[in-house]
Amino acid sequence: xxxRVNLNLPRYFLLTLTCVLALVCxxxxxxxxxxxxGYVFPAGGRQGxxxxxxxxxxxxxxxxxxxxxxxxxxxxxxxxxxxxxQQQVNDLRQEQKQLQDKRAAAQQARNGAPPAPDKPRPVFTxxxxxxxxxxxxxxxxxxKRTANPVIGETVTLKITIAPDADPGERxxxxxxxxxxxxxxxxxxxxxxxxxxxxxxxxxxxxAPNRAGNPNTPxxxxxETRIKLPCVVNGQILPGGVDRYRxxxxxxxxxxxxxxxxxxxxxxxxxxxxxxxxxxxxxxWQGKEVAFADHYRFQPDPVLFYEIPRDGxxxxxxxxxIYRGREDFVYRLTAGEVPYVTGIFPxxxxxxxxxxxxxxxxNLPAATVTQDDRSLAPGTYPLRVRTETNxxxxxxxxxxxxPEIMAGEGIHSQSTAQPVTLPVIVNGRIEKPGQWDVFxxxxxAGDEVVAETMARRLDSPLDSVIKLTDAAGKQLAFNDDxxxxxxxxxxxxxxxxxxxxxxxxxxxxxxxxxxxxxxxPDYAYRLRLSPPRxxxxxxxxxxxxxxxxxxxxxxxxxxxxHDGFSNEITLALKGAPPGYALSGNTxxxxxxxxRVTLTAPAETNDTPVNLTVEGFARIDGxxxxxxxxxxxxxxxAFAYWHLVPSKELDVTxxxxxxxxxxxxxxxxxxVQIPVGGTAGFRMRVPGVQFTNNFELQLSDPPDGLTxxxxxxxxxxxxxxxxxxxxxxxxxxxxxxxxxxxxKRPPQQPARAGAPARNNQQRPVLGVLPAIPFEVVAP
Numbered sequence: 196x197x198x199r200v201n202l203n204l205p206r207y208f209l210l211t212l213t214c215v216l217a218l219v220c221x222x223x224x225x226x227x228x229x230x231x232x233g234y235v236f237p238a239g240g241r242q243g244x245x246x247x248x249x250x251x252x253x254x255x256x257x258x259x260x261x262x263x264x265x266x267x268x269x270x271x272x273x274x275x276x277x278x279x280x281q282q283q284v285n286d287l288r289q290e291q292k293q294l295q296d297k298r299a300a301a302q303q304a305r306n307g308a309p310p311a312p313d314k315p316r317p318v319f320t321x322x323x324x325x326x327x328x329x330x331x332x333x334x335x336x337x338x339k340r341t342a343n344p345v346i347g348e349t350v351t352l353k354i355t356i357a358p359d360a361d362p363g364e365r366x367x368x369x370x371x372x373x374x375x376x377x378x379x380x381x382x383x384x385x386x387x388x389x390x391x392x393x394x395x396x397x398x399x400x401x402a403p404n405r406a407g408n409p410n411t412p413x414x415x416x417x418e419t420r421i422k423l424p425c426v427v428n429g430q431i432l433p434g435g436v437d438r439y440r441x442x443x444x445x446x447x448x449x450x451x452x453x454x455x456x457x458x459x460x461x462x463x464x465x466x467x468x469x470x471x472x473x474x475x476x477x478x479w480q481g482k483e484v485a486f487a488d489h490y491r492f493q494p495d496p497v498l499f500y501e502i503p504r505d506g507x508x509x510x511x512x513x514x515x516i517y518r519g520r521e522d523f524v525y526r527l528t529a530g531e532v533p534y535v536t537g538i539f540p541x542x543x544x545x546x547x548x549x550x551x552x553x554x555x556x557n558l559p560a561a562t563v564t565q566d567d568r569s570l571a572p573g574t575y576p577l578r579v580r581t582e583t584n585x586x587x588x589x590x591x592x593x594x595x596x597p598e599i600m601a602g603e604g605i606h607s608q609s610t611a612q613p614v615t616l617p618v619i620v621n622g623r624i625e626k627p628g629q630w631d632v633f634x635x636x637x638x639a640g641d642e643v644v645a646e647t648m649a650r651r652l653d654s655p656l657d658s659v660i661k662l663t664d665a666a667g668k669q670l671a672f673n674d675d676x677x678x679x680x681x682x683x684x685x686x687x688x689x690x691x692x693x694x695x696x697x698x699x700x701x702x703x704x705x706x707x708x709x710x711x712x713x714x715p716d717y718a719y720r721l722r723l724s725p726p727r728x729x730x731x732x733x734x735x736x737x738x739x740x741x742x743x744x745x746x747x748x749x750x751x752x753x754x755x756h757d758g759f760s761n762e763i764t765l766a767l768k769g770a771p772p773g774y775a776l777s778g779n780t781x782x783x784x785x786x787x788x789r790v791t792l793t794a795p796a797e798t799n800d801t802p803v804n805l806t807v808e809g810f811a812r813i814d815g816x817x818x819x820x821x822x823x824x825x826x827x828x829x830x831a832f833a834y835w836h837l838v839p840s841k842e843l844d845v846t847x848x849x850x851x852x853x854x855x856x857x858x859x860x861x862x863x864x865v866q867i868p869v870g871g872t873a874g875f876r877m878r879v880p881g882v883q884f885t886n887n888f889e890l891q892l893s894d895p896p897d898g899l900t901x902x903x904x905x906x907x908x909x910x911x912x913x914x915x916x917x918x919x920x921x922x923x924x925x926x927x928x929x930x931x932x933x934x935x936x937k938r939p940p941q942q943p944a945r946a947g948a949p950a951r952n953n954q955q956r957p958v959l960g961v962l963p964a965i966p967f968e969v970v971a972p
Contacts, residue, residue: 424530778964
């Protein structure tokens, strides 16, 4: 929702609005759209190699470079491939027809046919053969093009990976002179890598796909021979099925894992919101011996199979409902590689070492020692290393509370395990339908928080917790508790509640599985404690482009825990000179705030990595938390998730010679009475501007508008108004105000239709965020 007001300022004021807007207006009108990166293929490469990858997206014509997070990986632009127009396709088909006629005439001449009168003997050259192949390839690519323009363009990159580059996920961003794309995942691997070969350019499509869409032809299965261990990179097109044949020996313990949803967490326009891969394994007789379309609660499938006899086997991958397009990218890891399926305990105390039990395939040992002596509270990846490879990772939690292990046979009130609060209990629901029960002493009026961490730590447990008194009366219960910080989860299966104890005495806390499941991997961490007020932060988006000397909006989300409600002060940590945050306070009890980042008046095509942190007081103690960069991604047309990123990257556009066009002079906090008005002043540097321009409130609270703008010399007074019927005292936050170009001329109204603007007005700049509060009249 936006609020706008036209500024019909006096001529002397307009004449003072000189150099900045005069430079901004034409530059902004010519500025290309921000590049959108929709997929990268292949989505990874091996240490010590150079790979050529294609990035599909939109608005890629001005991409000049690419950046990969971390060290040891460099990317360079090779070429931009613009989609063919229909006219270009028609011209290519005409050229192809002429070359085919020429080839036929040359063949007839070789067979003894006389040449046409007054014409030289036709000769079909090697260059002609090459040109036909090029045309076939271009036409084939046109036929395969996606109907989705968001991934209709491509750029080719050359990515060089150092031999000592750390394996794992990186972030790849495309850079243009005035913008930076959102990140894509690019993986650094250790195994040999194979890319699915392209089908022949003149291969005819097969029958309609099994999803039943007669308009979408299904390509025939592509079978490629591979040698294990390896990583296979591929793309699934509509109805596509990819097959890989390999030799395996008796006794080999194969792990076959697919990364698909892990590469593209959410697709906005696909249901269920990602590429749902399904993998099958066939034996030497063509019999399916294993199948998976998920792994526990994770969408990406994993197969475990011990080879019963020597022979050839075939691995197949497809979409579970036979969808497909270019951004259905996958990485298949196959071989006798280490894979951890479970750990216990799921965490340990800070300042100590923890012996962790391991379950899985091809592991070098049954336990590993996790060194937490130098780690702050948080969640860290736990991996296992063999002589040649690193396993997958599982999250391992570190905390400062006392920790104990759950006992045996604690499955009823009569056998409950006594605990003393505060405590973290590491346990497992080892059998279906089992409850673990814990007893503690409480006093009337005490507040107790019970929280499980299981699903967030990759345990299959779908926890449920309940609190009863000694008589068995249920006092509190929770199944699923939403954690907005778990951006990759769509089922919030962990549990949390906060309860006030009614009397002195014994209380019982029950932990179980909501689906009545259980087993050795159904581990949990149960926190029982008084409330521990705290917070986490997310800053969105993770890729930011700003004109030098100007401001750009960011959104900071406060994820509050255990009733924490205090305000949070935001700041940049270790930023280069010239960067600043405005409106840098998350108000008390608010879960998000929009701020502005002001950049120095310079240019820099290489992204600058910034860090935002938040400061608050909790029980009188200063607490600082670092904000995790994130992107707000849509899943399946409807759902939004804060997907964490590794870096907050900022680029400065080439118009860095511009200074801040508008500056807020005060006050620091605008207090607006309900039903009344209040305002602030802004200063405009000397610029020339000879027509109307407009200020626009960006997503203000309902009932708050700009009432008036008046000019005094080179300053302007902006008056805000609140509608008493729509807004109440206590509303606070930041106002983000956009500076717009003049309103475009309207197209004449047609019969029965209103007049409408013929273009979208560009945003010329953003004012630094203005803190406000609605107060009683």
